[in-house]
Amino acid sequence: MLAGVMAAPALAQDVTAAADDQFTVETVAEGLDFPWSIAFLPDGNMLVTELTGQLRLIDDGQLVEAPISGTPEVIYGGQGGLSDVVLHPDFAANNLVYLTYSAARDKGNTLVVARAEFTGSALENFEVIFEADAYRSSLVHYGARMTFLPDGTFMVTSGDGFDYREQSQNTDNHFGSMLRLNDDGSVPADNPYVGDDSVRDEIYSYGHRNPQAIVHDASTGRIYSNEHGAQGGDEINIIEAKGNYGWPLATFGLDYTGAYVSPLTEFEGSTQPLTYWTPSIAPSGMAVVSGEAFSDWEGDLLVSALAAGNVEEFADRNLRRVIINDGELAGEEAIRVVVPDAEGDDTPRLRDVRMAPDGSIYVLTDGEGGHVLRLVPVGGMPGPAASLDDARDAVEEATQAVIEAMTEGAKAAAEAVEEAIDANKDDVAEAVNDAVEATAEAVKEGADAVKEAVSSDAADTPAE
Numbered sequence: 001m002l003a004g005v006m007a008a009p010a011l012a013q014d015v016t017a018a019a020d021d022q023f024t025v026e027t028v029a030e031g032l033d034f035p036w037s038i039a040f041l042p043d044g045n046m047l048v049t050e051l052t053g054q055l056r057l058i059d060d061g062q063l064v065e066a067p068i069s070g071t072p073e074v075i076y077g078g079q080g081g082l083s084d085v086v087l088h089p090d091f092a093a094n095n096l097v098y099l100t101y102s103a104a105r106d107k108g109n110t111l112v113v114a115r116a117e118f119t120g121s122a123l124e125n126f127e128v129i130f131e132a133d134a135y136r137s138s139l140v141h142y143g144a145r146m147t148f149l150p151d152g153t154f155m156v157t158s159g160d161g162f163d164y165r166e167q168s169q170n171t172d173n174h175f176g177s178m179l180r181l182n183d184d185g186s187v188p189a190d191n192p193y194v195g196d197d198s199v200r201d202e203i204y205s206y207g208h209r210n211p212q213a214i215v216h217d218a219s220t221g222r223i224y225s226n227e228h229g230a231q232g233g234d235e236i237n238i239i240e241a242k243g244n245y246g247w248p249l250a251t252f253g254l255d256y257t258g259a260y261v262s263p264l265t266e267f268e269g270s271t272q273p274l275t276y277w278t279p280s281i282a283p284s285g286m287a288v289v290s291g292e293a294f295s296d297w298e299g300d301l302l303v304s305a306l307a308a309g310n311v312e313e314f315a316d317r318n319l320r321r322v323i324i325n326d327g328e329l330a331g332e333e334a335i336r337v338v339v340p341d342a343e344g345d346d347t348p349r350l351r352d353v354r355m356a357p358d359g360s361i362y363v364l365t366d367g368e369g370g371h372v373l374r375l376v377p378v379g380g381m382p383g384p385a386a387s388l389d390d391a392r393d394a395v396e397e398a399t400q401a402v403i404e405a406m407t408e409g410a411k412a413a414a415e416a417v418e419e420a421i422d423a424n425k426d427d428v429a430e431a432v433n434d435a436v437e438a439t440a441e442a443v444k445e446g447a448d449a450v451k452e453a454v455s456s457d458a459a460d461t462p463a464e
Contacts, residue, residue: 015314018321018333023294023375027340028362029063032056032370037084037145037285038354038362042092047118048364048372049099051081055123058372070116070123074101075109078139086146086154088115088183096183097123100144100156108135111142111158111174113185129185132174133200136161141210147223149216153180153188155204155239157211157225165248165261168207171199176247178211178225178239180204192241207245207270213286214239219299220327224274226286226303229253230261232278236286236301236322237271246270252278275322275329282307283320284366285352291359292382299324304350304363308334316347319363337363339371 034051041047046058053074054067074082080102088096095117103112113130116123143157160168160176168176171193179202182188193199211227223239233253237245250264252273266272277283285304289297301322308318317334324330339348349366356362359382361375 015320015332015334017314017317018335020336021378023361023377025337025340026374026376027371028061028374029058029372030369031063032364032372034081034367035351035364035370035372036082037086037352038364038372039085039087039097040354040357041087046372047085047097049082049085050370051083052076053082053101055082055085055099057121066121068118068121068123070126072099072101072103072112072114072126072128075104075139079142080109080139083142083144084146086148089148089152095119098146098154100142100146102139102142102144103131105131105135108137109139110135111144111156113146113156113181115183130156130179130181130202132156132158132179134158134161134164134167134174136164138163141228143208143211145212145214145225147214147216148183149180149223150218153182155180155214155216155223157208157214157227159210160208160247162210165209168209168247169244169249171203171206174200174202176206176208177203178205178208178214204241205239205243205245205271207243207247207249208237209247209251212284213303215286215288215301217288217299219288219290222327224286224288224301226283228282229276229278229280230255231258232276232280234277234280234283235273236275236283236303237273240271243271244269245273252276253280275332277311279310280307281305281311281320284350285354285364287353287355287361289321289361290355293359293377294361297321302353302361304353306349306351306366308347308349318347318350319353337373337375339365339373 032048032050035048036051037049039047048056048058050056053071053076055071056067057064082101084100086098088094096115097118098115100111100113102109111132111134112128114126114128116126138161141159141162143159145157146154148154156179158174158177158179164175167173180188180191181202187194187201191201193203194201209227209229211225214225216223224236225239226236228234229251231254233251248261250266250270251261252265255261282305283303284306287302289300289302301324303320303322305318305320309315314334317336319335319337321333321335323332337350350363351366352364354362363373365371
């Protein structure tokens with residue numbers, strides 16, 4: 001069901017506590033300075049941004065002491081700093097890394113998107129490819145998350161700047177918007193408002209407050225985003241072209257003074273959220289679950305929380321699993337993630353959650369001395385799946401064995417018949433029958449081998 005025609009959203013209050021024995025937590029790295037985002041390199045290493053302005057490398061499971069060189073100058077303070085890091089879809093060929101950050105300009109500070117080539121220890125050929133027309137004096141509500149789409153374009157979230165919330169309904173700037181760009185920062189020709197002089201060409205949707213995550217679900221084609229409300233009204237939205245998501249004219253939250261931001265929760269033409277949280281949990285990162293490791297969660301959304309303590313019943317549960325069945329909201333679990341061997345019983349604020357290429361789950365704890373944690377199923381990770389090429393090779397080998405068996409069987413049958421005829425034996429027919437049966441048995445054994453190779457390899461092979 002599309003977001004624009006959905007019924008009223010489900011209040012995310014029907015929540016259950018998840019069992020605590022579903023996974024174990026491993027510490028991958030610690031001592032990070034306000035870690036904000038993580039990206040997985042093809043060689044198994046990782047890049048982690050620190051809001052204070054550093055880009056860090058985790059090499060072979062160890063945090064490299066020296067930060068990556070070549071990062072931009074950022075404004076650090078409030079919620080500003082070095083934010084997201086995302087790899088280009090063709091990173092293996094071009095080594096391009098994309099960053100979002102807050103930067104000072106003559107008009108004020110704003111959200112910036114840049115890219116550079118990663119050499120292994122440095123960023124080179126750094127270039128700013130987009131600068132949001134969302135200049136402000138405040139140091140909050142930048143959005144600053146990115147995700148690439150299958151067509152090679154990418155989405156960027158831009159927040160409302162807090163003090164500029166009314167601008168989220170003004171499409172002549174980039175406040176409170178979802179932006180879609182080509183990989184070089186230019187405007188895609190098929191963006192929904194191209195040709196409309198009243199709307200900036202980069203805008204894909206608007207009426208957002210402070211979007212903290214945006215992800216593409218490859219299995220459904222949906223684009224999901226979450227965003228902070230004020231006092232309540234945190235949302236998960238399904239992002240549609242030309243959608244108006246209501247802020248600040250419609251919201252499920254109150255202002256920090258306790259007054260209404262708006263008496264409306266919807267209005268004609270606005271798009272309702274998939275779900276919302278009141279009280280707020282302050283959602284941060286988000287991931288679509290995929291892979292064999294957590295197969296029971298396939299297609300669900302994991303949402304990390306910065307303010308789990310606002311919900312008294314689940315104050316010690318800082319990760320939410322939003323259950324999606326057949327495209328519809330089907331429930332929610334509150335999950336507890338703690339730092340192994342940590343002193344005390346505090347529940348850490350979680351800044352980000354990501355699916356690793358191997359199907360394990362990574363989370364970042366927020367603040368000074370931040371951690372990179374890895375969640376793996378109890379009992380360990382599943383064994384490596386056979387690749388499609390491996391399955392094809394196995395079938396080819398088995399097929400060749402069948403051909404060789406048939407050839408040898410037919411040759412043996414012909415020789416037996418010739419010997420029987422030469423010997424003028426009466427049992428020529430019996431010899432022929434014996435040879436035919438031997439050939440048939442060889443063919444059957446070969447066919448069984450092919451069947452076994454196909455079934456065993458295909459069972460462990462992901463679809464193309």
